[in-house]
Amino acid sequence: MSADSEAETPKNQETKLELYLLQINVYRGEKLAAADLNGKSDPYCKIIGNKQFFKTKTIEKTLNPEWNEETQFCFLEPVKDIKFEVWDWDKLTKGDRIGNATLNVSEFFNPGHKEKKLLNFVCSFLWGGHGKKKGFEGALQLQDVKTGSIHVKVVGRFIKPSELEERILRLEGVTDKNAATILANKATIDSKTKENLDLKNINSNLVKNKGELLNTQKRLTGEINELAAANQQLTQENDQASADIESTRKNIEEKTMSQPMALLKWIDKKKELKNNELELEQARQRRSELESDNKTRQDDIEATKNQLKAKQKQIDELENELAKLKGQ
Structure with a gap:
């Protein structure tokens, strides 16, 4: 053989x-x-x-x-x-x-x-x-x-053997096609997952910055409240000084103008009143500056919130797309 x-x-x-x-x-x-x-x-x-x-x-x-x-x-x-x-x-x-x-x-x-x-x-x-x-x-x-x-x-x-072999070959062809589709989907999922992680890191940093801005806003609000209280106290002192000046002026008018010492005191009181008015004006300017600064910070916080909303929308869209890919 x-x-x-x-x-x-x-x-x-x-x-x-x-x-x-x-x-x-x-x-x-x-x-x-x-x-x-x-x-x-x-x-x-x-x-x-x-x-x-x-x-x-x-x-x-x-x-x-x-x-x-x-x-x-x-x-x-x-x-x-x-x-x-x-x-x-x-x-x-x-x-x-x-x-x-x-x-x-x-x-x-x-x-x-x-x-x-x-x-x-x-x-x-x-x-x-x-x-x-x-x-x-x-x-x-x-x-x-x-x-x-x-x-x-x-x-x-x-x-039968012939039918079995035919079905095995058909199943192997379907398996190879499904494997290629799975690999392609996996690459897309990996890419979207990395992009999603990057966006999550950005979102984390924005949340951190938002917390810092909120703390700054809280601190500035406390300072503004303190200045408002000080301004109210100065206003009360100024009103009291004005009342004292008015009372002094009336006393001086009632007395004879021949009393030079009383006149000098009245002049001193008037100077003191002007000084108080100057301090009050400075306090008002400081309050105006703080209110302007606070408004600027409020605008920054609002812009940050809008950025956070936009990033969150991107994250939601990516997660929906990722879920669709996984479902496929």
Whole structure:
């Protein structure tokens, strides 16, 4: 035998992979046996087939549970039968079996080859197509109990080697396309994430500056209040001085002008009043300057607030765009 013939022999003898699929629907149970003292049960259903297993949810306190659940079993070789077991759930023990039924599914498949290696493949993807399907739908009477039945639907399907290879190639093509899309989306997400982080840092700095401006505004407001109180006190002192001057003037007028000392005192009082008026004017100028400075700072704070609103709007838009990209 030539070397070429020896190389071709394993390939020609390689067995083809075939899959045997079962789609199983467990609809409901009827007139099940009562396992609890209240005359009810907490039933659930187990499905067992060639080391594959499925369990429905538990329906509490009923003899006629509505499960309405489905599952798929995948086999690399034909399976003879599957078993349904109905159990009563109990939190303290493993529960009580309240019936079982066996369904022969060997006639649901066509004969085929056996495969030595297990292919990790998604049964739900394979279920579509045009392969031959056979099955059973109806009530199964439970054994080992006096009463009870379950309503099920079981459909078998045989996947031919040619159809399996075609579906594998199609799935690989879809996977490659999805991988390229995921990589492109990841690059976009990374870019938007970096931009979002930069904007968050800018926003953090703006918030910090806003806090400093608010502290400055608070300090200036305190100073303005102190100056206003001082100005009020000076006004009161000026009013009192004016009243004193007026009283002095009247006293001087009542007295004779021949009293030089009284005249000198009146002149001194008048000078003192002018000095007080000068101090009051200076205080008013200082107050005006502080009010102008405070208005400028208020304008700066308002501009900063507008900047913060604009940055926040940018952040919201970026986060919405990022959420859309993640959703894709």
